[in-house]
Amino acid sequence: MALVSLRNVSKVYPPASKGAPSVTAIDSVSLDVEAGDIYGIIGYSGAGKSTLVRLVNALEHSTSGEIIVDGQDIAVLSERELRKVRLGIGMIFQQFNLLGSRTVARNVAYPLEVAGHPKEQRTARVAELLDFVGLADKAGSFPDQLSGGQKQRVGIARALATQPSILLADEATSALDPETTHEVLALLKRVNVEFGVTIIVITHEMDVIQTIATKVAVMDQGRVIERGPVFDVFSNPQAAASARFVSTVVKGVPSAAELAVLRERHTGRIVTLAFRDSAVDQTAVFGELSRAGVAFEVVYGGINEIQGRPFGHLTLALSGVDPVIDQVLAHIRTLTTVTEVR
Amino acid sequence: MDALIDLLPELWTATYETLYIVAMTLFFGGLGGLLVGLGLYLTRAGSILENKPLFFVLNLLVNFIRPIPFIIFLAAAQPLARAVTGSGIGNNAIIFTIALAASFAMARIVEQNLLTVTPGVIDAARSVGAGPIRIIFTVLLPEALGPLILGYTFIFVALVDMSAVAGYVGGGGLGNFALLYGYRQFNPIVTWAAVLLIIVLVQFVQFFGNYLARKALRR
């Protein structure tokens, strides 16, 4: 049984004004998030990512469908019962949403106050959490005295205060610079590994998915158009939107325009080789070329490490006589996929 | 000048009465304004206790009462003041009427200050399981405290203004003093003395309000 399971969930917002159409933010989505996953949800602005994640802790109520969290259908719970469920689900936000009137320590203590923990317990837990996120020295600071990265660390500490089993991250790094983004993502990874917290990460940056997610769902216009293990979606995206997201981080096959530019400089034959996983032995492929005496130049592509597995495409410009090239390509085809581009 | 010296005891009594009226109306009107303002904020579309009919009624009431010039409101609300305080004239009646008018004026200010609280922090509180009452006391009011203090400082000046007409319905205070002993006796010095006291009072409160607001905002 998945930890979070959505079955045909829809969310329709009523029309903003009379005569305007209603907005279907989520359109019969089914999704299973297993315990221990870092589940990435990616999509363009307005795809419904925030709405989807807000359904999981019932900040929004679904119009139809089942939302099962830890074996319980939360769609049928009362507001009072939902408050208990929310104690087991942490959430972090793009704009951090810290309480400006409270110190860092009292922000982190807030969920513990809500949960009714006694004072001494709160103090000890807050110290432990601030230590974990590396902000022990900022306990007495106010949020407006912190940098964005520090604020998000406080947000993470607050979200973890009541030891939730699920953490929802809505664009948690979108307001941060690339370096700080990676620090925060590394922290989230530790939360997942050290505490076994299942994380649902919303983002519009494929880089975030590549860095920490184990599974990914691609959303478009309220629907999940593709899902699967991150490696599979990266190495073989099915939907056009998925392919566009993948191409933002993976330099794959040259487009027609790029090819035209390549053609101007390379008059010989051009081939694209796929390197998918360790199943393809690069040494063997290049060994074949040099043994046959075919000179080559890498003109396009790259190899990425996804989930610890190498993946990418390399486009080579070959120089040599045709029969020899044909022969060597026949050998290489036994090792990997070869696409000749003309 | 001699007249003023002779009138000093009356001046102190009048000052005391103004302070009394303003303090009482600040308390009751402030409380009323806080409740109505919270009501407006909480029941508006998309808020945590969304309630369209209630919002509509509150909003209409505030829009209806707020623009009425106070001196007219005072006359119009006299029967109500009589019913509640037992008398249509005197300090209690004027306190009731000012507090009522101030509630609606303050309600808008409270509502607007609460709207400056980013909706995200309310989401954050909800996401850890906080209910509406807790959100009001631990998120909304503390987060909006600085601007709220400035709003109350602002309403204080309006209260002093409104209390000046207390004399019309048999109330006392500096306004009544200025009219009775200054204006009607053709003694501008007496009027100016009352004006000076009001200015000092307002300045002092404004300064104090700014100070508290700065502390709340930590700036």
Ligand SMILES: Nc1ncnc2c1ncn2[C@@H]1O[C@H](COP(=O)(O)OP(=O)(O)OP(=O)(O)O)[C@@H](O)[C@H]1O
């Ligand atoms: N409270 C609301 N009332 C009406 N429509 C809404 C509301 N919240 C979201 N929507 C609509 O639902 C759709 C999905 O919005 P959502 O915020 O979930 O998108 P998103 O994928 O998170 O986008 P972004 O990347 O910009 O945050 C949008 O068309 C949006 O206009």
Ligand SMILES: [Mg+2]
């Ligand atoms: Mg969003």
